Amino acid sequence: MKYQTLSLKDSSAFANLVTSDPLRANVTEAASFCAQYAGWSASPNSDSPREVELSALLKLSQEINRRIRDAGGDKASDASREKLEGEISGSLHSAVKDVPIEILDDPRFWRHLSVRYFAEFITWREKDALKKGGISKYFSANESHESIPSRLYLRAQSALNADGSYHLAQAIPRGTDFWRSHILRVRTGRAAGLTKSFVELQRDNRLSTTPLRELAKLVSRMWANIMLFEYPAVEAKGLLADLRAQVEDDDER
Amino acid sequence: MALENRDVRPFRDLSGVQDWLQENVTLTVRPQGVNGDPLAIEPNGTLRLDPKSIVTSDLRLTIGDQVTVGPALQSATSLARELGGNDNSLFSVVVYASTHYLRFTDELRRMSLEDLEELRGGLNLTPPEAPRPRGLRLPHNGFQIELAVILNTQLRQRPGLPFRLGTWLARVKFRIASPTEGLGFSPIPLTEELRGELKLDKQTATFARINPSQPDIRDATNLDDFVEYYVDEQLLNRMSANPRHPQSALAQTEVFLGAVNFLLMSLRGADWLSDLTLADVDEGLIGKLLRIVASESPGELSRAFDLLKSDPSLFAARVQDQCDYRRRLEDNLAEMDGAR
Numbered sequence: 001m002k003y004q005t006l007s008l009k010d011s012s013a014f015a016n017l018v019t020s021d022p023l024r025a026n027v028t029e030a031a032s033f034c035a036q037y038a039g040w041s042a043s044p045n046s047d048s049p050r051e052v053e054l055s056a057l058l059k060l061s062q063e064i065n066r067r068i069r070d071a072g073g074d075k076a077s078d079a080s081r082e083k084l085e086g087e088i089s090g091s092l093h094s095a096v097k098d099v100p101i102e103i104l105d106d107p108r109f110w111r112h113l114s115v116r117y118f119a120e121f122i123t124w125r126e127k128d129a130l131k132k133g134g135i136s137k138y139f140s141a142n143e144s145h146e147s148i149p150s151r152l153y154l155r156a157q158s159a160l161n162a163d164g165s166y167h168l169a170q171a172i173p174r175g176t177d178f179w180r181s182h183i184l185r186v187r188t189g190r191a192a193g194l195t196k197s198f199v200e201l202q203r204d205n206r207l208s209t210t211p212l213r214e215l216a217k218l219v220s221r222m223w224a225n226i227m228l229f230e231y232p233a234v235e236a237k238g239l240l241a242d243l244r245a246q247v248e249d250d251d252e253r
Numbered sequence: 254m255a256l257e258n259r260d261v262r263p264f265r266d267l268s269g270v271q272d273w274l275q276e277n278v279t280l281t282v283r284p285q286g287v288n289g290d291p292l293a294i295e296p297n298g299t300l301r302l303d304p305k306s307i308v309t310s311d312l313r314l315t316i317g318d319q320v321t322v323g324p325a326l327q328s329a330t331s332l333a334r335e336l337g338g339n340d341n342s343l344f345s346v347v348v349y350a351s352t353h354y355l356r357f358t359d360e361l362r363r364m365s366l367e368d369l370e371e372l373r374g375g376l377n378l379t380p381p382e383a384p385r386p387r388g389l390r391l392p393h394n395g396f397q398i399e400l401a402v403i404l405n406t407q408l409r410q411r412p413g414l415p416f417r418l419g420t421w422l423a424r425v426k427f428r429i430a431s432p433t434e435g436l437g438f439s440p441i442p443l444t445e446e447l448r449g450e451l452k453l454d455k456q457t458a459t460f461a462r463i464n465p466s467q468p469d470i471r472d473a474t475n476l477d478d479f480v481e482y483y484v485d486e487q488l489l490n491r492m493s494a495n496p497r498h499p500q501s502a503l504a505q506t507e508v509f510l511g512a513v514n515f516l517l518m519s520l521r522g523a524d525w526l527s528d529l530t531l532a533d534v535d536e537g538l539i540g541k542l543l544r545i546v547a548s549e550s551p552g553e554l555s556r557a558f559d560l561l562k563s564d565p566s567l568f569a570a571r572v573q574d575q576c577d578y579r580r581r582l583e584d585n586l587a588e589m590d591g592a593r
Contacts, residue, residue, distance in 0.1 A: 044305040044392045102308055105355060105391040134465055143474050144354050154356050185472065187536065190351065190358040220532040222417075225262055227403055229349065229358050230419030235407070239417075 001043045001100060003052040005108030006115055008140055010037040014115045015136035018123050022130060025123035027065065034116045041109075043102045052103060054117075056095035061117035064088055068124050081125050082176050085152065088121075090166025092149055093156030110141035110150045122148050145184035155179050158195045168196055171203040178202055182216040191228040194219070197236035201244070211247050218243045264415045265335070267344075269328025270366070270402055271423035277316045280398060280427040281375060285309040296425035297548055304392030307429055312389060313375035314348065314400060322369045329366055329402075332422070336408060336415070341366045344422065345405040348378065350388025351397045353474075353536055359388040366402065395430040438476040440508055442486040451483070458485045459508065461515040470520065471529070473538040479519075482512040499584040506576050513542070513572050517565040526562055531555050546571040 006014075014033055018025040064084070071080045096104065103109050114122060122138045125148065129135045137146055144150040159169035172178055183189040188198065198219070207215060219240070222228060231239060275296050283291035284306040291311070294300045302310065316322075329341050336343055344366050351358040361378055364371070378398070379385050388396055401424035408416040415422060443453070443460065453460055460483040473479035484492075492501045492508075516538075520526060531554055534540050539561070540554075546568065547557035561568045573579075 045308045045390070101355070101387045101390050102392050105352070105393045107354075107393065132465075137478075142478060143472065144356065146472065157355075157357065184356060185537075186533070189356045217528075217530070217533070221530050223532040223535075224530070225264075225415075225420055226417055227347070227349075227401060227419040227421055229360070230347075230403060230405075235418060 001046045001048050001050055001052055001103065002040055003043070003099075003103050003106075003109055004034065004038045004112045004116070005041045005106065006034070006038055006111040007108065008111070008142070011111040011115060011139040011141070012136045013037075014119070015139045018119065019130060019133050019135055022123055025119040027061070027120070030115050030117075030119040034112065038112055038116070039108075041106065043100055045102060046100070052099055054096075054099075054113075057092070057113065057117050060088070060091050060095050061121075063091075064118075064121050068120060073124075074127075076124070079174060081127075082174050083170070084121075085125060085148075086155075086170030086172070086175060089152040089156040089169045090159070092152045093160065093166065096153065104153075107141040107144075110144070110147060111139060113149050114139040114141065114147060118149050145180060145189075151180070151184060154184050154189065158183060158189045158192065159199060160192075161196075168199045168203075171199055172206075175202070177209075178212070182212065182219075186216070186220055187223050188216075188219055188228070191231065191236070193231045193233040194228050194236040194240075196233050197231075197240055200237070201240050207244075207247075211251060214247045214250070215240075215244055218246060264413055264420075265332060266415065267329050267332055267402055267422040270325045273322075273325035273328075274400065274402075274423055274425045277320045278372065278400065278425055279315050281313045281315045282429070283311040285311070294427045294429075296427070299428040299430050301430050304431055307392045307395060307431060308385070308390045310379075310429075312378040312398070312429075314372050314378065314398075315375045316369075316372040318373060320373065322367070325369065326366055336404075343404060343406060343408075344402050346400065346402050348376075349399045349401070350378075350386060351399065352388060352391050352394060353397075354394035355391065357388070359386060361386055361388065361398075393431055395428065397426055397428050399424060399426045438482070438509060438512060440482050440484040440489060440512075442489050443483040444486050447483065453483075458488060459483060459511055461512060463519060470516070470523075470538060471525075471534070474536075475538060475541075476512055476516070479538055480512050480515055482508070482515070484508055499581065499588050503581045503585045506578055506581050510569075510573060510576060510578065513545075514569055516542070517561070517569050520561070520565060529558075531558050534558070542572075545575050 014030075017029075017033070067084055068076070071084060123130050123135065126135055126138050129138065137143065138148050141147045141150050144154060156166050156169045159166055159171075161168065183195055183198065189195055202212070219228075222239075228236070278296060280294040281291040282294065282300060282302070284302065291313075292300060293315075326341060329344060333339075333341050333343050342365070346364050346366055346369060347360060348362040349358050350361050362376065379389060401421045404415050404418060404420040404422065407418040408414075410416045441447075448455075448457070451460060462481050464477070464479055464481050470479050488504070492504050529539075534543070535554075539558075543554050543557040543561065547553040557568070557571075560571070
């Protein structure tokens with residue numbers, strides 16, 4: 001199966017382009033850049049000349065750009081930017097659900113998606129990094145938990161319910177740091193039951209930054225001795241409740 | 254292994270099973286269409302394959318024809334009795350496939366300790382009659398296969414004994430990696446234009462700075478994510494043109510050590526470092542750095558992390574050792590002697 005790719009050099013060049021002129025982060029500019037610089041690659045275990053199907057992603061990208069404007073465009077609050085990230089992660093996961101895993105494993109594929117379909121969202125979502133000239137990592141896909149759209153995909157993957165719904169991906173308001181630091185950057189995101197219980201805990205009884213960090217640290221430490229993949233949601237809930245009680249006891253002392 | 258673990262694992266584990274796994278289990282890899290003996294990976298080893306072979310090779314966990322499982326089972330039974338069981342049914346053997354890039358871990362097989370006998374003929378992880386598991390279809394970032402003996406139930410807590418569901422009591426890991434994967438270090442050619450931008454003088458050969466887009470090392474996965482390491486364009490071209498020549502090999506080693514030393518220097522005075530645990534850094538750049546000087550066991554990795562925190566200079570010296578720095582210097586001097 002064939003798919004389009006972008007090199008790290010080219011995704012950085014596009015990031016530099018939009019850093020020098022943020023208005024160029026638009027559909028026309030992105031399509032023109034990709035037409036000029038994107039290459040083609042083929043999945044190594046498939047001889048099919050078929051092109052990977054991404055029409056759902058194109059529709060999603062148009063919808064996201066409309067919602068950016070509905071949210072106030074440049075004037076949108078930080079909270080509404082975070083909210084939209086949570087809301088679209090499930091749609092993105094669903095839009096690429098039929099893309100073979102061999103292709104999803106290729107950072108060059110994600111770079112192409114970043115530029116072609118998410119340029120406007122990335123510059124809008126990461127406006128602070130844009131101002132500081134540090135937006136290229138959000139296009140580069142070197143670190144899947146940082147770059148958009150790979151981090152949206154990973155968030156939805158971790159939150160995906162057995163019934164196919166993604167509601168947990170958007171369950172925590174202002175949840176970007178929770179997902180990035182305590183789920184995706186660490187091993188926790190690989191343990192489905194634990195992730196879901198952690199999200200529910202934070203949704204239902206939100207911890208502030210410091211105790212949340214303490215709780216996440218205790219969870220991280222458990223990985224040294226325990227395969228937390230083994231915990232279904234119910235058991236994971238019990239484990240997190242124990243650890244949370246430990247954090248609260250420490251706070252009271 | 255069991256001894257090494259004691260400093261980080263405050264309970265009895267299956268040291269006999271651990272030793273048995275380490276001594277007897279290999280992952281055999283037969284790339285599609287290749288005849289002859291398969292490639293074999295020892296526990297905690299890594300095999301680099303091209304992307305097509307990564308996703309098409311036949312993979313089997315194997316023990317030798319003459320190896321018996323009996324000793325491992327007997328050693329497990331004594332812990333099982335201490336834990337209140339009559340037999341080894343408190344334990345399960347689970348084979349997982351994991352990817353760091355796509356952040357998932359899938360279970361490939363689950364069996365009893367007694368079923369380890371199945372490894373004698375080779376436990377096929379990629380049987381042709383079934384679809385290849387997604388965890389073994391990752392051509393660009395590779396995957397890790399882990400065989401772990403775990404406690405499969407929650408027990409009453411007792412001092413010195415494992416009690417939590419999922420506690421691993423013995424395990425071995427095997428990595429299949431793509432050739433491009435590693436520390437992720439690519440020096441940037443220092444062109445005249447960059448020299449001007451960075452305000453560097455003409456005789457400056459190398460220059461390092463923290464990557465402006467990644468100021469926090471805790472978020473970095475590769476060396477390139479954190480360090481921008483510039484090397485004079487012409488020198489870099491000459492190194493690349495003759496990579497195996499002793500002088501080039503020495504220069505490459507020095508460039509690499511320069512980047513590592515810069516990284517270690519940047520960690521000095523980081524007040525957050527002492528709070529980090531091995532689990533916090535295991536999958537990122539610091540985890541990769543630890544693996545330069547330590548093998549894949551929690552005890553060794555933990556000690557390497559303690560060393561990095563307490564004595565970065567000695568840690569840097571260990572990295573030098575792992576890069577055969579002295580031998581490279583000697584080769585280089587021998588070349589010079591020969592040229593006289």
